[in-house]
Amino acid sequence: MSMMPGNLIIDIVTEKNETEFQLRFFDDGKAGILHTRTGESYFVLDSSDYWYDLIQSRYPPVKKCSCENDWFKVRFEYIIREGYDEFRSVFIDIYCTKCNQEELVVIDFRHSPTMQLYETPITFCEKPVIKYSLHLLAGYWTTRSLKKIIKHMCCSLDLKAYCWFMDLKERKKYFKLTDYKELRAIVGSSRFSYTAIFFARTEMALNEMIEEIDTGDTQKDCINEVYVKEDIWRTHELIKLGGPIVIASDLAWFGLREYYMVSFCEQFICDGAVVEKSEEFKELTSNVLKWMNSNFSTARGANCYDSKLL
Numbered sequence: 288m289s290m291m292p293g294n295l296i297i298d299i300v301t302e303k304n305e306t307e308f309q310l311r312f313f314d315d316g317k318a319g320i321l322h323t324r325t326g327e328s329y330f331v332l333d334s335s336d337y338w339y340d341l342i343q344s345r346y347p348p349v350k351k352c353s354c355e356n357d358w359f360k361v362r363f364e365y366i367i368r369e370g371y372d373e374f375r376s377v378f379i380d381i382y383c384t385k386c387n388q389e390e391l392v393v394i395d396f397r398h399s400p401t402m403q404l405y406e407t408p409i410t411f412c413e414k415p416v417i418k419y420s421l422h423l424l425a426g427y428w429t430t431r432s433l434k435k436i437i438k439h440m441c442c443s444l445d446l447k448a449y450c451w452f453m454d455l456k457e458r459k460k461y462f463k464l465t466d467y468k469e470l471r472a473i474v475g476s477s478r479f480s481y482t483a484i485f486f487a488r489t490e491m492a493l494n495e496m497i498e499e500i501d502t503g504d505t506q507k508d509c510i511n512e513v514y515v516k517e518d519i520w521r522t523h524e525l526i527k528l529g530g531p532i533v534i535a536s537d538l539a540w541f542g543l544r545e546y547y548m549v550s551f552c553e554q555f556i557c558d559g560a561v562v563e564k565s566e567e568f569k570e571l572t573s574n575v576l577k578w579m580n581s582n583f584s585t586a587r588g589a590n591c592y593d594s595k596l597l
């Protein structure tokens with residue numbers, strides 16, 4: 288492929304030879320879907336990986352041309368990364384079937400786009416809308432509230448806690464099974480910065496949760512990296528507590544608190560079907576929700592669990 292001059296272009300045609308589409312794209316270019324005149328749907332590139340997760344909170348509207356028409360012809364342009372056998376990005380050119388006006392959509396890749404995305408630019412999708420049970424809880428918490436939650440998870444519910452954190456003094460990242468005592472030290476000290484804590488009913492295989500490990504070279508400034516699979520909590524029976532997100536303007540409004548997110552789901556999508564997690568996990572998540580409801584302020588709205596004002 289590196290022998291090829293210039294970029295690769297594909298005019299999108301379905302197996303039924305359809306070339307006109309209605310489009311739904313997420314604005315940030317994370318995923319998109321095409322609908323044909325005969326009512327079929329197709330995922331754009333690797334959108335199937337993210338589509339169902341993204342539509343749980345918002346179903347993107349059908350794209351419209353400034354002339355009000357919503358049917359388009361679609362062309363993918365694969366931009367080659369110089370010197371590599373891979374693509375840097377894919378531009379999606381869309382042409383209005385009525386006024387022929389052209390527009391450009393850029394798709395960002397989480398991983399390096401591969402040749403497979405060129406060989407299979409679109410993938411048939413039987414059901415564009417599938418809802419599953421997903422909870423994304425958000426809250427402004429004091430450190431005291433954070434420790435209270437961790438204590439509840441580790442001690443009252445007796446869950447296993449896995450922490451992904453960085454020791455800023457050692458300049459090293461860790462992902463390990465930990466306990467309440469150690470977590471208290473991690474979240475309460477400026478020596479550590481943590482990305483996420485995962486809670487599980489039973490012990491997990493750490494290597495299943497890690498994406499890749501770079502044992503690091505011996506350079507002084509090198510940070511040893513461990514990457515935990517970002518979405519592991521979706522398919523596994525895990526409750527994810529993300530590290531604090533600092534939002535300056537909101538912090539001023541709510542006092543000295545940081546913004547946190549807790550994510551978990553009792554179902555997930557695999558090959559276009561809803562897969563149920565265990566009854567034990569569902570019982571656990573319903574307990575967690577009940578406990579959050581009685582210990583936090585839900586005044587700011589649905590899925591918001593803020594530290595109660597003293």
Ligand SMILES: [Zn+2]
Pocket residue numbers: 352353354355356383384385386387388
């Ligand atoms: Zn138009």
